[in-house]
Structure formats: C-alpha cells, structure tokens
Amino acid sequence: MPAPGQAVLRVALGAIVANWRDLVARHGGACAGVVKADAYGLGATPVARALRDAGCTTFFVAHLTEGMTLRDAVGPGPAIVVLDGFPPGADGDARLVPVLNHLGDVAAHARAGSEAVLHLDTGMARLGLDAKEQAILAEDRSRLDGLTLRWVMTHLACADEPAHPLNEAQRVRFAAAASRVAPGVPRSVANSSGIFLGPSFRSDLARPGCALYGINPTPGAPNPMRQVVALEAEILQVREIAAGDSVGYGASWTAREPRRIATVAAGYADGYLRSLSGRSLGLLHGRQAPLVGRVSMDLTTFDVTDIEQARPGDRITLIGGPGNSPDDIGARCGTIGYEILTSLGRRYDRVYEGG
Numbered sequence: 170m171p172a173p174g175q176a177v178l179r180v181a182l183g184a185i186v187a188n189w190r191d192l193v194a195r196h197g198g199a200c201a202g203v204v205k206a207d208a209y210g211l212g213a214t215p216v217a218r219a220l221r222d223a224g225c226t227t228f229f230v231a232h233l234t235e236g237m238t239l240r241d242a243v244g245p246g247p248a249i250v251v252l253d254g255f256p257p258g259a260d261g262d263a264r265l266v267p268v269l270n271h272l273g274d275v276a277a278h279a280r281a282g283s284e285a286v287l288h289l290d291t292g293m294a295r296l297g298l299d300a301k302e303q304a305i306l307a308e309d310r311s312r313l314d315g316l317t318l319r320w321v322m323t324h325l326a327c328a329d330e331p332a333h334p335l336n337e338a339q340r341v342r343f344a345a346a347a348s349r350v351a352p353g354v355p356r357s358v359a360n361s362s363g364i365f366l367g368p369s370f371r372s373d374l375a376r377p378g379c380a381l382y383g384i385n386p387t388p389g390a391p392n393p394m395r396q397v398v399a400l401e402a403e404i405l406q407v408r409e410i411a412a413g414d415s416v417g418y419g420a421s422w423t424a425r426e427p428r429r430i431a432t433v434a435a436g437y438a439d440g441y442l443r444s445l446s447g448r449s450l451g452l453l454h455g456r457q458a459p460l461v462g463r464v465s466m467d468l469t470t471f472d473v474t475d476i477e478q479a480r481p482g483d484r485i486t487l488i489g490g491p492g493n494s495p496d497d498i499g500a501r502c503g504t505i506g507y508e509i510l511t512s513l514g515r516r517y518d519r520v521y522e523g524g
C-alpha cells in the first residue's frame with residue numbers, strides 16, 4: 170500500500186515476460202535479458218527473476234557491481250555477462266562473465282583462464298577490439314589460449330534505422346572478423362531493434378533491453394511491444410483560478426479564462442523531467458489533462474477543467490496509457506523513452522504485477 174501522497178510505479182512483469190517470449194519467437198533464436206541500469210530503472214531483481222522463471226538463461230549488465238547484485242538475485246544458474254568487463258578475480262565467487270573490450274583485457278583474462286565474451290567493434294567506436302586489434306588477433310590466435318569464449322559479439326549503432334547503410338556494413342564486417350578471430354564461437358549481434366532487421370541479423374544470442382520494457386524497437390512504425398510501466402501520482406488539491414492568474418514557478422503559464430488546476434504529488438525529483446514543463450499531459454478518468462506551468466521538484470500542475478469528477482486523492486497517470494508511453498513522453502521533451510525509464514525516481518511505492 171502506498172503511503173498517503175506517495176506515487177505508485179506499476180511494473181507489469183507479465184508484460185515483460187510476454188515481450189521476451191515474443192522477441193525469442195521473432196528472433197528465431199535465443200534471447201538474453203539486458204538488465205543493466207537496474208533493468209532500465211524498473212528493478213533488476215524482480216525483472217531478472219521473472220525472466221529467469223520464464224526460461225531466460227543469460228543476462229547482461231553494464232557494471233561489475235550490477236552483476237554482483239544480480240547474482241544474489243537470480244541464484245547460481247544463469248550466465249551474467251558484464252559489458253564493461255572487469256579485472257580477473259574482481260567478481261569474487263559470483264562467477265560473472267567479463268566482456269573483453271581490447272587486447273589488454275584479452276591478455277589479462279587469458280592468463281587467468283577466464284570464461285569470457287569477446288567484443289569486436291564494427292562501427293560504434295566505443296568499446297570492443299578495433300579493426301587493428303582484430304587483425305593482430307587474427308594473425309596470432311594463440312593470444313586467446315586459456316580463454317573459454319562463450320560468445321563473440323558486436324553492437325549495432327543504427328539498428329533503429331532499418332535503412333541505414335551502417336547496419337549492413339557492420340553485419341558484413343562482423344561476419345568476416347568473427348570467422349577470422351573466433352571461428353566456431355557462438356555469435357551475438359542484435360539488440361532490440363536489431364531483432365527487427367530480419368533474418369540476416371539473426372545470431373546465436375540476441376541482447377534485447379528496451380523492447381522488454383515496452384519501448385518501441387521500430388521507431389516510426391507502430392509499437393509491437395506491450396506496455397510495461399505506469400506511474401500514478403496523487404492529486405493533493407484542486408483549485409479554481411481566475412483569468413489572468415498564473416501557475417507555478419516563473420509564472421510561465423497564465424489562465425486566459427477561469428480554470429481548475431490539480432496539484433499532483435510528483436515532480437522532477439521523481440524523474441518526471443522538468444523539461445516536460447508545459448508539454449505533457451496526465452490521464453485521469455480516461456481523459457487527458459494538459460500539464461500547465463513548470464514541473465517543480467515535488468509537485469506538478471494539470472488543467473482538469475474538462476474533467477469534472479477530478480478530486481483530491483484521485484491518481485493521475487503521469488507516464489503510461491494511450492498516447493502517454495515513455496516514448497511519447499521522451500519525444501515531448503527532446504529525449505528517448507530509455508532516458509525516461511532510467512530517470513524514474515526512488516520514492517515511489519513500486520508494485521510488481523504478474524510475472
């Protein structure tokens with residue numbers, strides 16, 4: 170039960186599991202669960218447990234510490250891959266799998282006899298062995314002696330733009346490099362959007378993250394995924410204001426006629442970004458209430474003039490619902506659904522449903 174005035178974040182674990190199953194079917198091959206950044210802000214422990222119970226056997230995190238926490242959450246079975254890598258032994262007895270991102274990583278983990286994932290950069294220039302290092306490794310594969318390579322991976326830069334020529338360029342570069350450097354090692358290519366690029370981007374293991382959480386992996390086309398998140402916050406007061414009255418900090422919005430304003434107990438400290446000021450809406454009794462004035466730290470104001478039944482104690486949906494998905498909200502304030510999710514706050518009552 171939420172405390173009075175506390176916002177509620179509903180996370181539909183059943184929808185996450187259904188999204189994962191759907192991605193497995195579309196990929197036509199295995200899918201990991203990417204649960205870095207606390208499962209994109211939704212809670213890595215409940216999310217990973219639900220996916221594990223549905224049959225997911227591999228998880229990806231970004232940081233070593235995320236991997237350690239996740240091991241406690243999911244138990245000894247699943248493979249946990251750490252995208253940023255870590256020095257040999259730094260995982261204690263958590264049995265995490267490091268991603269090897271450059272030749273120094275390869276050397277260190279070869280000496281230690283690690284299980285590992287080898288990352289070949291094919292067009293991202295972020296992490297992963299670059300073309301020069303790939304050539305060195307292809308010349309001298311004994312540098313891999315001692316390693317047990319679970320997968321060889323690459324990461325697509327433009328998978329959410331199907332027509333972008335870099336997709337095909339990366340596919341071709343990776344196919345060539347992987348057969349020279351790590352022949353016979355299972356391959357991992359697609360993120361969420363990559364799964365939708367078609368059968369030539371199929372690999373032994375896809376790595377979907379955002380699509381599990383309801384973000385549209387096919388921007389520009391209808392979202393094929395189920396929605397997962399709803400953020401509901403309580404109306405603390407409803408007041409009548411007169412023509413000419415302004416609302417909130419900076420008096421950034423002024424009523425042209427008498428209006429009813431609902432003050433809601435959530436703000437930018439809850440991840441409801443300040444850049445949404447004057448540009449978003451909440452859903453209440455099946456209707457849309459425009460956000461008016463600035464989002465402040467703990468409070469946000471909505472125009473509920475047209476929603477007569479709006480009362481203090483009602484919960485208005487700030488994120489989620491028709492026309493109000495994390496993608497929609499990101500688009501209103503110059504960012505993407507991923508950032509809306511990873512910005513979600515810590516003081517909600519988090520309710521996990523289904524699973």
Ligand SMILES: *Cc1c(COP(=O)(O)O)cnc(C)c1O
Nearest residue numbers: 203324360361376377378379380
């Ligand atoms: C974050 C990440 C993913 C998941 O990407 P989505 O777009 O969220 O599906 C996959 N692979 C790597 C290397 C990543 O960093």
